Amino acid sequence: MTKLISNELHPAAANGLLDRRAFVRGGAALAAAMSGYTLTRSVQAEPLEDAEWMRTIGPDVPGYGRPSPMEAHVEGTLVRRSWGGVGNRRTPHHLLNGTLTPSGLHFFIGHSGLPNIDPAEHKLLIHGLVRQPLVFTLESLARYPMQTRMGYVECGGNSAPLFSPEPIQDTVQALHGLASCSEWTGVMLSTLLEEAGIDPKAKWMIAEGAESIAHTRSVPVYKGLDDAMIALYQNGERIRPEQGYPMRLFLPGWEGNMNVKWLRRIELTESPGMTAAEIRSYADLLPNNDIMLFNFMNGVKSYITHPSPGYAMNGPGFYEISGIAYSGRGPIEKVRVSADGGRTWADAALQEPVLSKAFTRFRIPWQWDGGPAVLQSRAWDAAGHVQPERAEILAWRGQNPDVPRVTAFPSHHYNGPTSWAVSADGGVSHVYV
Amino acid sequence: MTKLISNELHPAAANGLLDRRAFVRGGAALAAAMSGYTLTRSVQAEPLEDAEWMRTIGPDVPGYGRPSPMEAHVEGTLVRRSWGGVGNRRTPHHLLNGTLTPSGLHFFIGHSGLPNIDPAEHKLLIHGLVRQPLVFTLESLARYPMQTRMGYVECGGNSAPLFSPEPIQDTVQALHGLASCSEWTGVMLSTLLEEAGIDPKAKWMIAEGAESIAHTRSVPVYKGLDDAMIALYQNGERIRPEQGYPMRLFLPGWEGNMNVKWLRRIELTESPGMTAAEIRSYADLLPNNDIMLFNFMNGVKSYITHPSPGYAMNGPGFYEISGIAYSGRGPIEKVRVSADGGRTWADAALQEPVLSKAFTRFRIPWQWDGGPAVLQSRAWDAAGHVQPERAEILAWRGQNPDVPRVTAFPSHHYNGPTSWAVSADGGVSHVYV
Numbered sequence: 001m002t003k004l005i006s007n008e009l010h011p012a013a014a015n016g017l018l019d020r021r022a023f024v025r026g027g028a029a030l031a032a033a034m035s036g037y038t039l040t041r042s043v044q045a046e047p048l049e050d051a052e053w054m055r056t057i058g059p060d061v062p063g064y065g066r067p068s069p070m071e072a073h074v075e076g077t078l079v080r081r082s083w084g085g086v087g088n089r090r091t092p093h094h095l096l097n098g099t100l101t102p103s104g105l106h107f108f109i110g111h112s113g114l115p116n117i118d119p120a121e122h123k124l125l126i127h128g129l130v131r132q133p134l135v136f137t138l139e140s141l142a143r144y145p146m147q148t149r150m151g152y153v154e155c156g157g158n159s160a161p162l163f164s165p166e167p168i169q170d171t172v173q174a175l176h177g178l179a180s181c182s183e184w185t186g187v188m189l190s191t192l193l194e195e196a197g198i199d200p201k202a203k204w205m206i207a208e209g210a211e212s213i214a215h216t217r218s219v220p221v222y223k224g225l226d227d228a229m230i231a232l233y234q235n236g237e238r239i240r241p242e243q244g245y246p247m248r249l250f251l252p253g254w255e256g257n258m259n260v261k262w263l264r265r266i267e268l269t270e271s272p273g274m275t276a277a278e279i280r281s282y283a284d285l286l287p288n289n290d291i292m293l294f295n296f297m298n299g300v301k302s303y304i305t306h307p308s309p310g311y312a313m314n315g316p317g318f319y320e321i322s323g324i325a326y327s328g329r330g331p332i333e334k335v336r337v338s339a340d341g342g343r344t345w346a347d348a349a350l351q352e353p354v355l356s357k358a359f360t361r362f363r364i365p366w367q368w369d370g371g372p373a374v375l376q377s378r379a380w381d382a383a384g385h386v387q388p389e390r391a392e393i394l395a396w397r398g399q400n401p402d403v404p405r406v407t408a409f410p411s412h413h414y415n416g417p418t419s420w421a422v423s424a425d426g427g428v429s430h431v432y433v
Numbered sequence: 434m435t436k437l438i439s440n441e442l443h444p445a446a447a448n449g450l451l452d453r454r455a456f457v458r459g460g461a462a463l464a465a466a467m468s469g470y471t472l473t474r475s476v477q478a479e480p481l482e483d484a485e486w487m488r489t490i491g492p493d494v495p496g497y498g499r500p501s502p503m504e505a506h507v508e509g510t511l512v513r514r515s516w517g518g519v520g521n522r523r524t525p526h527h528l529l530n531g532t533l534t535p536s537g538l539h540f541f542i543g544h545s546g547l548p549n550i551d552p553a554e555h556k557l558l559i560h561g562l563v564r565q566p567l568v569f570t571l572e573s574l575a576r577y578p579m580q581t582r583m584g585y586v587e588c589g590g591n592s593a594p595l596f597s598p599e600p601i602q603d604t605v606q607a608l609h610g611l612a613s614c615s616e617w618t619g620v621m622l623s624t625l626l627e628e629a630g631i632d633p634k635a636k637w638m639i640a641e642g643a644e645s646i647a648h649t650r651s652v653p654v655y656k657g658l659d660d661a662m663i664a665l666y667q668n669g670e671r672i673r674p675e676q677g678y679p680m681r682l683f684l685p686g687w688e689g690n691m692n693v694k695w696l697r698r699i700e701l702t703e704s705p706g707m708t709a710a711e712i713r714s715y716a717d718l719l720p721n722n723d724i725m726l727f728n729f730m731n732g733v734k735s736y737i738t739h740p741s742p743g744y745a746m747n748g749p750g751f752y753e754i755s756g757i758a759y760s761g762r763g764p765i766e767k768v769r770v771s772a773d774g775g776r777t778w779a780d781a782a783l784q785e786p787v788l789s790k791a792f793t794r795f796r797i798p799w800q801w802d803g804g805p806a807v808l809q810s811r812a813w814d815a816a817g818h819v820q821p822e823r824a825e826i827l828a829w830r831g832q833n834p835d836v837p838r839v840t841a842f843p844s845h846h847y848n849g850p851t852s853w854a855v856s857a858d859g860g861v862s863h864v865y866v
Contacts, residue, residue, distance in 0.1 A: 048558050048697060048698060051550070051551075051554060051555070051643065053548040053550050053551075053643065053644075053645075054548065054643055054644065054645050055645065057518065057545045057546045057645055058546030058547040058548040058549055058644065058674075059547050059549065060518055060546055060547075061511065061519040061522055061541050061543070061546070061547060061675055063508035063510070063511055063522065064500070064507075064508050064509065064537040064538065065509075065538070065539065065541075065674070065675050066537065066673075067497070067670060067671065067674075067678075068549075068550075068552075068671065068673070068674045068678045068679075069549065070550070070551060070552055070678075070679075071670070071671050071678075074497075074670060074671070075496035075497050076496050076497065076498075077496070078496055085490065085493055085494075086494040089494055089496065089498075095670075096666070096669045097581070097618045097665070097666045097669065098581045098616050098617075098618040098666050098668070098669045099616065099669070100533075100616045100668050100669040101669050102536065102669045102670040103498060103535065104497040104498040104499065105497065105498070105669070105670065106498065108494050108498075110494070112490045113490045113491030113494070114491040114492050114493070114494060115486040115491040116486050116491055116492065116501075116502065116503075117484070117486050117501075117503070118484075118486075118503060119501075119503055121484060122484070123481065125481050139747065143747075143750070143751055143752055143753065144751075144753065145753050145796065145798060146753060146755070146796065147784070148530070148531045148784045148794055183531050183532065183533045184531075185530045185531040210484065210486065210487055211486075211487065212486075212487050212488065212489060212490055214487065232530070233529070233530045233531050235531070235533050235535050235668065236529045236530065236532070236533040236534050236535045236538070237500060237504070237507060237528075237538065238500065238501065238504050238507070240498050240499075240500060240501070241491075241498070241499075241500075241501045242494055242498050245500075245501045245503075245504075246501075246503075265481060314572065314576075317576070318576055318577075319576055320577065320578050320579060322579070351580070351581045353786045353788065355786065361581055363578065363579065365578060
């Protein structure tokens with residue numbers, strides 16, 4: 001260890017966490033620290049033989065590409081409903097890196113499959129308490145000014161397994177895979193609302209989808225006049241069927257199901273619709289039997305994706321700890337990481353650019369000595385909110401013995417820490433500390 | 434017109450260009466301008482009937498998603514080589530929006546198909562003038578500190594059709610489709626070079642791919658110590674086969690073929706390798722018969738993607754003009770747009786965040802009066818470079834009568850303007866002005 005920790009590579013917290021600035025000062029110190037000593041897998045040079053794939057011309061290039069066949073295991077896990085069909089698909093954060101979620105792996109929740117919408121026939125109606133009801137086709141929307149922003153969508157039920165009394169042993173995909181981040185491009189809803197002319201009595205917008213169950217949610221008008229978008233493009237191309245092709249409501253930072261997919265109607269009203277989704281599916285029972293409605297936002301959250309369960313640690317030495325942080329209230333301000341279960345903490349590096357209501361990748365170098373460690377992250381947002389302790393959340397919300405089936409309350413808006421225990425054999429497991 | 438141009442919606446240049454700040458001041462002025470008058474396609478509200486796709490449960494959700502079947506026409510155009518196989522695939526900029534290119538539509542140039550590389554067997558060798566040659570597996574690289582950045586890749590031959598004496602009538606995909614932008618994540622090459630220990634005599638790095646023709650390019654060591662990356666992830670997932678799975682050299686801002694795909698070797702040397710790619714394929718013949726070698730960078734460039742050939746203008750009224758700008762020398766500083774063939778100009782809005790060596794989406798509102806117009810864009814980068822006039826480029830580089838076959842010099846590094854003529858019937862064609 002003393003060989004590693006030079007003047008340039010300061011320890012930043014106990015159990016091997018190193019100063020995050022090792023990244024930004026250039027690679028020399030870190031490279032020196034790794035050389036031979038730490039990265040035993042960087043073996044001596046050897047002649048490179050031509051591999052099998054160099055002896056032949058490979059398969060031809062398609063007009064629309066796919067991942068390598070060697071990556072077939074990188075899939076969203078599908079959870080099927082009891083009455084058939086896929087109820088949700090979860091993003092495999094432990095197999096990804098960066099800040100974007102590939103469109104093919106964006107999480108999905110839905111109740112009647114993927115409506116095969118003809119974009120030439122689809123219409124969006126804005127009506128109710130407006131001066132002038134309007135109907136938009138995809139062609140008429142294409143003429144409006146557009147905006148582009150990175151933004152995450154997260155299901156209110158993401159992280160629900162953390163309400164379980166015992167830590168559920170599964171991957172970060174199973175625990176936190178109902179959140180994904182994309183680049184969205186579309187027309188600001190405020191532009192359309194102002195064209196329609198809002199009656200001052202209108203306080204709510206009831207948004208309805210064009211799938212067979214016509215999923216419906218009520219959204220306060222102030223969000224429509226703030227940063228709500230009619231999203232038409234996702235990661236550069238038309239949004240995917242799972243995300244609402246040909247258009248969805250995008251409400252940056254607000255829970256997933258309010259971002260109504262396959263959007264066909266926005267009705268301005270005085271009162272919320274009290275739809276099934278808002279008074280049943282996404283309501284929260286509190287320990288005193290009150291029911292909390294219209295809890296639009298998950299709090300500031302973070303979790304470590306590397307290492308995490310399923311990641312095979314391969315002996316002591318250097319590793320990079322990295323993960324994802326985000327807040328529905330704005331940009332992430334700070335992420336701290338602990339390697340000793342929360343006793344000591346070090347600041348992680350945040351990948352620039354740090355964008356409001358988008359995933360932020362955090363990273364910190366770690367010298368694992370081969371002994372037991374418990375890894376944890378904690379995020380702060382620029383609005384001053386901090387990720388709460390698990391005990392704080394349970395005191396307010398109660399505990400759910402039925403998780404992981406997630407059939408009962410409470411099962412929404414968990415944003416406490418996630419703890420990974422690293423054992424001497426390199427295994428990573430989910431623990432509560 | 435006077436009805437439209439209120440105090441809040443200033444004209445910014447001749448022929449209908451409006452002030453870009455209509456976007457950022459909130460939608461009220463613009464919405465008012467559009468209401469009824471401009472957007473004749475926003476018809477009166479009508480009852481919404483349940484479409485066919487609302488009467489049935491749709492197809493099930495796959496573990497790895499695809500675009501809607503209704504978007505099958507959004508494909509990279511494939512150019513086949515005379516001896517078989519796809520030589521290149523071009524990005525359909527006119528069908529996309531935002532700043533990212535979907536991974537499936539990233540441009541491709543290659544000469545021996547897609548090597549089906551086993552990531553468990555693939556190795557990267559760094560050797561030659563180093564203190565300690567090193568071999569990396571994908572597993573050993575995974576332990577190094579990573580960085581993430583948005584960045585474009587552009588073929589040196591992109592925009593070659595603009596060397597043609599007559600304007601080639603085709604889409605922006607055919608003219609400029611050999612440039613794409615992704616989020617890349619990987620290990621900074623500087624970290625690996627510093628671990629290997631560079632001999633002071635080493636001035637070049639010879640990078641070699643693992644496809645059957647082992648494409649090879651020489652790169653100055655200074656780029657390796659600057660922002661070069663061994664890219665492992667593209668848009669969040671493992672890089673695609675067309676982009677070099679499982680790893681490529683990523684040299685932000687430098688011409689595509691130097692970003693060696695399927696990377697297997699970097700040899701440090703005193704002199705460049707003078708490989709076929711650098712002394713033949715990507716060399717440039719000048720009018721005085723000198724040959725220009727090692728011209729690494731395309732200059733600052735921009736082009737309008739909406740409207741552009743193939744986009745059906747649907748009557749006079751409001752349209753948004755938008756396009757892409759980028760520079761290999763850093764962030765874009767300014768884009769100006771003309772609607773009268775370059776006589777008058779207005780500043781376009783730049784979509785934030787404006788990132789160095791990444792696509793920047795520019796936009797400007799336009800009130801088309803139904804008369805003839807010639808749309809053009811011109812970009813400046815933060816390093817002070819400006820997109821040159823076409824005549825300046827031809828005076829220096831000459832003209833190529835063989836384009837579009839692009840079999841002769843000059844065919845590289847065109848970065849002049851592109852002009853779209855809008856006719857009274859709404860057709861958009863490619864012109865020189």
